[in-house]
Amino acid sequence: MPLDLYLNVAVSGVLTGLVYGLMALGLSVIFGVVRVVNFAHGEMMTVAMYIAVTLFSTLHLDPLVMLVPIAVVLFAFGYVLQAGLINPFINRPEHSQFLLLVGVAIIIVNGLLIIFGPSSQNVQVAYAFDSFQVGPLIIDATKAYAAVAAVAVSAALFIFFRSTMLGTSIRACADNYTGALVVGLNVKRLYALTFALGAACVGAAGPMLLLIFDVTPAAGPAYTLLAFVIVITGGLGSMPGALVGGVLIGLTEAIAGLVFTPSAKSMFAFAILVLVLLFRPQGIMGKRAA
Amino acid sequence: MKKKSQSKAALTRRSFSTGLGAAGIVAGTAPFNIVRAQGAALKVGVLLPRSGYQASIGQDCQRGVDVSAGILKDLGLPSLQIMNADTETNVDVARSRAEKLISDGAQLLVGAFDSGQTSAIAQVAEQKGIPLVINIAAAPPITEQGYKFVFRNFPTGVMILRDAFLNQKEIFQITGSAPKTAVMLHVNDTYGTSIQKGMAAMFPKFDMPYQILQEIAYDPTARDLSVEVAKAKATGAEAFIAVSRLNDAILLTRELIKQRWTPMAVLAIGPGWYEDQYLKTLGKLSDGPISLVPWFDPNKKLSKVLEAALAKAYPGVGMSTNHVYTFEALLVAADAYKRAGSADPKALADAIRTTNITNNVSPGPGIMFDAKGQNDKLKGSAIQNRGGKLVTLAPKEAADAKPEWPLKPYDKRG
Numbered sequence: 001m002p003l004d005l006y007l008n009v010a011v012s013g014v015l016t017g018l019v020y021g022l023m024a025l026g027l028s029v030i031f032g033v034v035r036v037v038n039f040a041h042g043e044m045m046t047v048a049m050y051i052a053v054t055l056f057s058t059l060h061l062d063p064l065v066m067l068v069p070i071a072v073v074l075f076a077f078g079y080v081l082q083a084g085l086i087n088p089f090i091n092r093p094e095h096s097q098f099l100l101l102v103g104v105a106i107i108i109v110n111g112l113l114i115i116f117g118p119s120s121q122n123v124q125v126a127y128a129f130d131s132f133q134v135g136p137l138i139i140d141a142t143k144a145y146a147a148v149a150a151v152a153v154s155a156a157l158f159i160f161f162r163s164t165m166l167g168t169s170i171r172a173c174a175d176n177y178t179g180a181l182v183v184g185l186n187v188k189r190l191y192a193l194t195f196a197l198g199a200a201c202v203g204a205a206g207p208m209l210l211l212i213f214d215v216t217p218a219a220g221p222a223y224t225l226l227a228f229v230i231v232i233t234g235g236l237g238s239m240p241g242a243l244v245g246g247v248l249i250g251l252t253e254a255i256a257g258l259v260f261t262p263s264a265k266s267m268f269a270f271a272i273l274v275l276v277l278l279f280r281p282q283g284i285m286g287k288r289a290a
Numbered sequence: 291m292k293k294k295s296q297s298k299a300a301l302t303r304r305s306f307s308t309g310l311g312a313a314g315i316v317a318g319t320a321p322f323n324i325v326r327a328q329g330a331a332l333k334v335g336v337l338l339p340r341s342g343y344q345a346s347i348g349q350d351c352q353r354g355v356d357v358s359a360g361i362l363k364d365l366g367l368p369s370l371q372i373m374n375a376d377t378e379t380n381v382d383v384a385r386s387r388a389e390k391l392i393s394d395g396a397q398l399l400v401g402a403f404d405s406g407q408t409s410a411i412a413q414v415a416e417q418k419g420i421p422l423v424i425n426i427a428a429a430p431p432i433t434e435q436g437y438k439f440v441f442r443n444f445p446t447g448v449m450i451l452r453d454a455f456l457n458q459k460e461i462f463q464i465t466g467s468a469p470k471t472a473v474m475l476h477v478n479d480t481y482g483t484s485i486q487k488g489m490a491a492m493f494p495k496f497d498m499p500y501q502i503l504q505e506i507a508y509d510p511t512a513r514d515l516s517v518e519v520a521k522a523k524a525t526g527a528e529a530f531i532a533v534s535r536l537n538d539a540i541l542l543t544r545e546l547i548k549q550r551w552t553p554m555a556v557l558a559i560g561p562g563w564y565e566d567q568y569l570k571t572l573g574k575l576s577d578g579p580i581s582l583v584p585w586f587d588p589n590k591k592l593s594k595v596l597e598a599a600l601a602k603a604y605p606g607v608g609m610s611t612n613h614v615y616t617f618e619a620l621l622v623a624a625d626a627y628k629r630a631g632s633a634d635p636k637a638l639a640d641a642i643r644t645t646n647i648t649n650n651v652s653p654g655p656g657i658m659f660d661a662k663g664q665n666d667k668l669k670g671s672a673i674q675n676r677g678g679k680l681v682t683l684a685p686k687e688a689a690d691a692k693p694e695w696p697l698k699p700y701d702k703r704g
Contacts, residue, residue, distance in 0.1 A: 131549070
């Protein structure tokens with residue numbers, strides 16, 4: 001097979017992987033601080049995708065333009081969900097948290113099925129069929145725009161956590177819960193804000209992913225699983241790890257589909273997960289437990 | 291006292307005469323009783339997947355049922371009482387629904403789109419001795435079991451592939467051009483792999499002008515087909531053969547456009563590329579693909595009648611395989627009922643066996659069944675997307691347009 005074919009597929013995989021990374025970043029943020037594994041993560045992203053579909057079909061609003069408002073909506077949803085439902089479960093056994101969030105996921109999937117039906121939906125933006133030619137490379141325009149947006153949102157999140165007082169406070173809660181309480185931080189509110197930020201990440205990732213893939217209610221669980229694979233590969237609780245994991249998984253799926261058979265793409269992503277769990281269980285960029 | 295003695299009389303001349311007269315009336319009007327029984331509508335159980343992942347197809351087939359009553363009446367055929375049932379896209383449910391319909395009085399069954407579900411229903415129909423007229427199901431074994439009560443007015447997979455090859459050759463002859471190489475992308479479920487295997491087995495027999503360079507399988511639930519199309523493009527093949535469904539047909543087309551590849555032809559075997567949703571979603575970009583599928587003969591009178599009825603009942607819905615073959619199954623039922631003069635299942639089955647309907651919709655000489663219950667005279671068609679509509683290119687006797695060939699480049703469609 002010609003080299004430009006590998007290059008094209010690799011670039012496509014990296015671009016898709018960056019969006020996956022943003023999706024997984026939200027999961028990593030939530031777990032890193034709140035220590036709750038959000039088993040409704042992918043389902044929340046499909047909610048964002050359907051909001052984008054609805055805004056496009058009714059008001060012809062481009063998903064990339066509506067990225068911030070949709071992220072704000074998911075932010076609010078995440079805040080209310082954490083403060084109202086998840087907070088009491090933080091100190092309960094993990095299986096209780098798991099069941100709660102799986103229940104939330106099932107409600108979301110079936111709610112979307114009732115409202116939107118089972119058929120897949122997409123958006124036909126003006127640039128849906130565009131591509132850029134750079135030498136032998138043909139780059140899908142929608143993937144390129146989505147990847148740039150994903151990098152921008154991720155950068156904004158990094159800056160928030162590193163350079164703002166609120167971000168520093170959230171990191172303090174993650175590093176030392178008791179210490180945060182002692183210095184007077186409102187930990188419950190910070191947890192809710194963190195969950196909301198994680199939800200905002202999928203709120204932003206959803207419209208981006210909609211440019212690349214169609215959405216169905218049944219896609220939620222698959223995205224949740226994908227987010228877990230990425231986060232565990234990259235390192236649970238590590239924000240850079242989520243992005244690296246996303247790119248690695250996106251690239252693996254693309255190259256595996258090319259070299260082997262496209263219908264076995266996911267197998268290689270899970271193979272990487274198994275290898276990471278065997279040889280580096282904390283993930284590529286995660287910190288080993290003390 | 292007198293009254294009591296009268297009431298105890300065993301048989302009087304009056305009562306004997308009355309009884310004799312009554313018997314004579316019954317005997318004399320017996321033929322009229324049979325006519326009155328035939329005047330009653332035939333109870334037809336229609337089994338379709340109305341929920342589950344085949345729901346949209348089942349609901350589309352139902353449109354063929356909904357418009358049939360008026361047309362059958364205009365043809366002078368007896369009326370049918372439709373009893374609907376949902377197979378839920380599940381083989382076990384299909385079997386139990388068939389049994390329930392029969393126990394509720396269905397005198398004939400029609401269904402069920404999917405080969406697996408239809409096979410299950412066929413077993414029930416044969417066991418209970420109730421005729422089944424299959425609307426759509428391509429698996430060859432269904433009519434190879436020696437069943438006496440199962441009839442299929444739809445081409446088998448082998449017939450579909452045979453006509454796919456023959457129609458391609460007819461198109462190559464008309465256009466004076468043929469691809470030398472092709473790449474095949476197929477969905478990797480039961481349907482896709484059976485078509486792929488069938489093609490591999492039959493390809494050498496038809497002396498096609500092209501060589502298939504590569505066969506690429508993909509998951510029916512795949513969200514992204516960019517790698518698959520990139521691989522296909524890298525083969526350098528002139529033609530693109532697709533065995534897909536609606537969602538993947540749309541995804542594949544998008545990738546063809548994004549990756550700047552316009553093959554000489556897109557030849558689709560199966561659904562997707564000609565469906566209303568494909569045409570509506572892609573607009574001008576949907577023009578050109580040729581689908582090699584069971585279809586209708588647009589030149590037949592009854593096709594125009596059915597098309598008009600569908601357009602009136604369901605504006606915006608193009609007539610397709612689902613409507614045509616479901617309607618024809620009911621046509622077979624009504625025709626058999628009229629000729630049998632009875633709703634007796636054996637009489638109905640015998641009447642169906644001698645069906646000879648030439649005023650029909652599907653291509654070929656008409657509806658007639660061989661000893662196995664298969665209409666082996668059916669012909670598949672080659673249809674092409676043209677300006678949001680579908681035209682028939684082959685077979686010659688069912689054609690209403692010449693092929694647009696080669697495929698117009700996607701980047702030159704405005």
